[in-house]
Amino acid sequence: xxxxDLTAAKYKEIKKSVDTVLLPIGMIEMHGHHCSLxxxxxxxxxxxxxxxxxxxxxxxxxxxxxxxxSWSLAPFEGTIDISAEAFSHYVFxxxxxxHRNGFEQIVLFNGHGGNIPSLAIVTEKLADxxxxxxxxxxxxxxxxQILEITKGPGHGGEDETSLxxxxxxxxxxxxxxxxxxxxxxxKIKFEKSGLKLFKDGYLGNAGAATAEKGERLYxxxxxxxxxxxxxxxxVAYESLY
Ligand SMILES: [Zn+2]
Numbered sequence: 001x002x003x004x005d006l007t008a009a010k011y012k013e014i015k016k017s018v019d020t021v022l023l024p025i026g027m028i029e030m031h032g033h034h035c036s037l038x039x040x041x042x043x044x045x046x047x048x049x050x051x052x053x054x055x056x057x058x059x060x061x062x063x064x065x066x067x068x069x070s071w072s073l074a075p076f077e078g079t080i081d082i083s084a085e086a087f088s089h090y091v092f093x094x095x096x097x098x099h100r101n102g103f104e105q106i107v108l109f110n111g112h113g114g115n116i117p118s119l120a121i122v123t124e125k126l127a128d129x130x131x132x133x134x135x136x137x138x139x140x141x142x143x144x145q146i147l148e149i150t151k152g153p154g155h156g157g158e159d160e161t162s163l164x165x166x167x168x169x170x171x172x173x174x175x176x177x178x179x180x181x182x183x184x185x186x187k188i189k190f191e192k193s194g195l196k197l198f199k200d201g202y203l204g205n206a207g208a209a210t211a212e213k214g215e216r217l218y219x220x221x222x223x224x225x226x227x228x229x230x231x232x233x234x235v236a237y238e239s240l241y
Contacts, residue, residue, distance in 0.1 A: 002061045020105035021098045024048055024064035027112035030076035031156035032202030034176035035164055037078045040111035041066045046167050050222050065091060070114040072194030076201050088118035095126045105236055108135045134232040142221050149216050152179060157204015159217060166214025177206035
């Protein structure tokens with residue numbers, strides 16, 4: 001179920017049986033010249049839509065956090081960069097509010113790399129409040145399986161572009177992209193180094209993206225997300241570990 005669709009009375013009723021909330025977290029930023037600025041919002045949103053159809057009776061889908069932190073991509077046109085401090089504080093406050101509302105389990109479903117360090121802090125702070133926290137960075141957590149379908153993943157790469165095409169072919173145009181590989185050592189940072197790291201605002205073999213690959217990625221990852229959720233519920237209800 002979607003929180004946005006519930007009345008307060010229905011919300012109160014649902015909380016008697018649902019104690020897990022999923023918070024999608026994205027970013028508005030440059031994704032090459034071939035993907036929309038909302039790519040990192042569109043993908044979590046599509047995961048939520050598909051998850052809701054399968055397990056929506058057990059998880060309440062919260063409205064997304066669309067703005068995140070992107071130091072690397074900030075020099076590019078179209079990136080709305082919130083500082084890591086403000087962003088992590090804000091997401092923690094949202095999680096804290098869900099805990100106060102009675103939710104014991106929270107899923108932080110992240111769609112953007114620059115959010116990872118902030119969400120690691122949020123995860124620990126929410127766990128310290130007593131919540132069970134499942135944090136998913138899909139392209140990191142399921143990388144091995146992603147590589148079986150798309151060989152050239154990356155920011156705006158073959159995996160992301162395929163996932164966008166599977167939502168709507170009007171949101172991306174892989175003919176505008178090629179195959180951008182990292183040409184500098186990503187461990188080294190300097191002022192606006194993102195401009196050098198992400199040539200044309202993307203990495204990976206975006207030109208090879210197709211909607212069909214995107215559909216296969218969603219189907220594969222949906223099962224993995226559900227498996228992670230089942231692990232979360234085992235921790236919560238069977239006091240595992
Ligand atoms: Zn992205």
